[in-house]
Amino acid sequence: MNRSILVFILLTQSLLAQNTFSGKVLDAKQNPLAGVNIYLLQSYNGTTTSKDGTFSLTDLPGAGKIEISMMGFDSQFIDLEKTDFQSQQTIILKESFNTLKAVTITAGSIEVSDERQAIVLKPLDIVTTSGALGDVIGALNTLPGTSTNANDGRLFVRGGSADETALFVDGLRLGSAYGSSLSGIPTRGRFNPNLFKGNFFSTGAYSAEYGQALSSVLSLYSVDMPIRSQTDLSVSSVGASAAHTEVWENQSLSTNLSYTNLSPYMNLVPQNLQFNTAPQGLNTELLYRNKIGKNTFLKGFYSYQNSRLAVKRPQIDKEELESTSLKNDFHYANLNLKHSWQKKHLLNAGISYTNNSDHIQLDSSKIKANSQLAHLKVIYQYFPMPRLKIKSGLESIHENLEQGLNDQSRFFEQNLYAAFAEANYHFNSDLVLQIGLRNSFSQAENSLMPRLSLAYRLNEKSQLAVAYGDYVQNQNPSILINQNNLAASSARHWVLNYQFATKDLSFRLEAYHKKYDQLLRFDQSYTSNGEGYAQGFDLFIRDRKSIKNLDYWFSYSFIDTKRHWKSFKEQVQPSFAPKHNASLVGKYWISKLNSQVGSSYNINDGYTYENPNLAGEMESKTKAFSSLNISWSYLPKPNLIIHLEITNALGRENIFGYQYSANANANGSYSEMAIPQSAKRFIFIGIFYTLSSDKKANQLNNL
Numbered sequence: 001m002n003r004s005i006l007v008f009i010l011l012t013q014s015l016l017a018q019n020t021f022s023g024k025v026l027d028a029k030q031n032p033l034a035g036v037n038i039y040l041l042q043s044y045n046g047t048t049t050s051k052d053g054t055f056s057l058t059d060l061p062g063a064g065k066i067e068i069s070m071m072g073f074d075s076q077f078i079d080l081e082k083t084d085f086q087s088q089q090t091i092i093l094k095e096s097f098n099t100l101k102a103v104t105i106t107a108g109s110i111e112v113s114d115e116r117q118a119i120v121l122k123p124l125d126i127v128t129t130s131g132a133l134g135d136v137i138g139a140l141n142t143l144p145g146t147s148t149n150a151n152d153g154r155l156f157v158r159g160g161s162a163d164e165t166a167l168f169v170d171g172l173r174l175g176s177a178y179g180s181s182l183s184g185i186p187t188r189g190r191f192n193p194n195l196f197k198g199n200f201f202s203t204g205a206y207s208a209e210y211g212q213a214l215s216s217v218l219s220l221y222s223v224d225m226p227i228r229s230q231t232d233l234s235v236s237s238v239g240a241s242a243a244h245t246e247v248w249e250n251q252s253l254s255t256n257l258s259y260t261n262l263s264p265y266m267n268l269v270p271q272n273l274q275f276n277t278a279p280q281g282l283n284t285e286l287l288y289r290n291k292i293g294k295n296t297f298l299k300g301f302y303s304y305q306n307s308r309l310a311v312k313r314p315q316i317d318k319e320e321l322e323s324t325s326l327k328n329d330f331h332y333a334n335l336n337l338k339h340s341w342q343k344k345h346l347l348n349a350g351i352s353y354t355n356n357s358d359h360i361q362l363d364s365s366k367i368k369a370n371s372q373l374a375h376l377k378v379i380y381q382y383f384p385m386p387r388l389k390i391k392s393g394l395e396s397i398h399e400n401l402e403q404g405l406n407d408q409s410r411f412f413e414q415n416l417y418a419a420f421a422e423a424n425y426h427f428n429s430d431l432v433l434q435i436g437l438r439n440s441f442s443q444a445e446n447s448l449m450p451r452l453s454l455a456y457r458l459n460e461k462s463q464l465a466v467a468y469g470d471y472v473q474n475q476n477p478s479i480l481i482n483q484n485n486l487a488a489s490s491a492r493h494w495v496l497n498y499q500f501a502t503k504d505l506s507f508r509l510e511a512y513h514k515k516y517d518q519l520l521r522f523d524q525s526y527t528s529n530g531e532g533y534a535q536g537f538d539l540f541i542r543d544r545k546s547i548k549n550l551d552y553w554f555s556y557s558f559i560d561t562k563r564h565w566k567s568f569k570e571q572v573q574p575s576f577a578p579k580h581n582a583s584l585v586g587k588y589w590i591s592k593l594n595s596q597v598g599s600s601y602n603i604n605d606g607y608t609y610e611n612p613n614l615a616g617e618m619e620s621k622t623k624a625f626s627s628l629n630i631s632w633s634y635l636p637k638p639n640l641i642i643h644l645e646i647t648n649a650l651g652r653e654n655i656f657g658y659q660y661s662a663n664a665n666a667n668g669s670y671s672e673m674a675i676p677q678s679a680k681r682f683i684f685i686g687i688f689y690t691l692s693s694d695k696k697a698n699q700l701n702n703l
Contacts, residue, residue, distance in 0.1 A: 020060065034050060147577055158561075277325065296338065328357065333353050431454075431457070495511070550588050552587070575618070
């Protein structure tokens with residue numbers, strides 16, 4: 001009896017151990033996977049798949065679990081109690097998600113960063129681009145989607161005016177983003193580019209996080225924690241500066257003081273304009289960072305700028321010169337706090353404040369304008385799984401403007417509020433979807449704006465992306481101070497993008513269409529019933545490999561745009577939007593001379609302008625604009641840089657339009673006067689010296 005029971009038990013176990021688990025392992029595209037590990041948990045029984053993905057695992061019990069795993073794919077677990085051993089198994093392994101290798105949204109966005117390998121520009125490129133003179137905006141004007149307006153200096157993106165581009169510092173709005181200047185004298189970006197680790201530049205269809213910009217967003221990100229303490233000194237043909245960065249264990253402070261005065265330079269180099277007071281100014285900046293524990297980071301930034309200039313210009317209807325002077329005071333401060341917990345939650349909270357004051361003397365008239373902007377923003381991000389990121393936030397903007405003429409003044413203020421939510425979901429490493437919704441509130445109106453982006457990686461080096469978005473922007477406060485019941489302007493963006501990128505080669509082609517509604521018009525009074533469109537394509541190529549030590553990029557933009565706005569009776573091509581814009585930038589390193597020589601060439605097909613001697617509106621165009629810029633940087637020591645740069649080196653006489661007399665002469669025609677550049681060329685010479693403990697750092701090491 002006992003022997004029979006024992007035989008029965010042994011026979012039963014033997015039969016149970018005869019189960020065979022077999023079949024094929026495929027990826028999501030039905031391709032067979034070789035080398036997949038298949039084994040019984042808590043045992044030494046296992047196998048791997050063959051070249052055609054097939055496998056067979058024998059001697060299995062009737063209970064337990066099998067793990068199927070392979071590097072780069074999510075593991076699967078099979079319960080043997082629920083398995084039909086008589087049939088062949090087909091197992092599909094999903095590619096495991098890797099955030100660093102996953103496809104990213106590229107439609108309408110250009111990132112300047114060191115965080116990703118295949119990037120359009122790096123922060124170092126900003127300060128080493130010939131013709132930019134160390135200005136962030138100047139360097140970005142060599143990228144696709146922008147229009148060259150050398151007599152202005154601001155960003156004009158895809159047929160939009162400079163006012164349609166919003167600038168942010170660490171995600172917070174920057175009011176009066178460009179240095180104050182007078183008409184025909186180009187301005188610059190406000191801040192020292194060495195303070196920033198990169199930027200996000202969107203030429204269209206940007207995230208739901210941003211609003212109040214019809215065409216573009218530029219967000220600058222300051223350096224989080226410098227790598228060392230150092231002191232930077234410089235002297236140049238236009239002034240001098242001193243900066244110091246001190247780094248402690250969990251804190252750092254960067255300070256900068258610079259003085260600019262172009263009087264000595266303009267006494268040596270002829271100018272097209274007569275300056276009574278050459279451009280000059282004082283600028284100071286402070287950037288503080290503090291790591292509070294493991295999960296909290298605090299950052300504060302402050303900038304003060306003071307500038308002035310005075311110029312005399314010829315007047316077409318008068319023999320005497322028109323005298324204009326400008327004095328500007330500018331303050332900007334922001335405070336940012338980041339806090340994360342449980343690796344799934346991230347909170348960003350920040351506040352910024354801008355105060356800009358301009359005092360203009362125009363002949364005998366005294367004009368003043370004081371603007372203030374306060375921005376409060378809170379963002380919460382949730383990462384429930386590696387494939388999904390959810391972002392939501394609230395923000396408020398308070399803006400006021402005071403304008404004065406002689407002894408009279410007037411005041412305007414407005415409050416804007418917005419709520420936004422956005423989700424990024426990666427179906428796999430090759431496909432990502434971004435859906436966003438923004439709702440803004442103001443005295444003008446309540447606007448609901450959807451945003452949508454989709455990117456698909458075709459292979460390891462290329463991807464295709466599409467994007468759509470609705471955008472609104474309140475009319476400029478300088479207009480609303482006259483008539484505050486005007487509706488906000490709106491724009492609708494469609495973008496299609498293809499990008500091929502490796503470490504050494506980038507190719508980017510993007511087509512877009514924008515439709516404008518409720519643009520500002522003036523016909524005896526202000527209205528917001530204008531409309532327009534902008535469409536075209538952008539091309540960008542960058543090559544760091546084909547020629548040893550040479551890095552170059554080429555960009556071309558075609559813009560077809562017209563708008564019914566201002567006082568025009570019909571749709572016209574704006575003067576700031578040439579149809580054809582191209583830039584070629586090159587940098588060549590000569591190791592024997594410890595030098596980098598650089599050059600950039602910018603060209604467009606000319607600027608439209610209104611000629612009262614001809615029928616129609618904006619029917620005329622200037623000759624093509626072109627400018628060849630060259631530079632040379634010499635490093636005799638690791639901590640010493642000598643830099644020479646010449647803009648418009650060939651001295652081409654570029655014309656940006658014409659002024660016309662108010663009344664026709666005896667022949668019935670109107671006299672004209674060309675609007676030239678303020679100078680044929682600009683020459684810059686600078687010496688930059690850095691003090692640090694290892695004597696090897698220079699002013700570029702934090703970029």
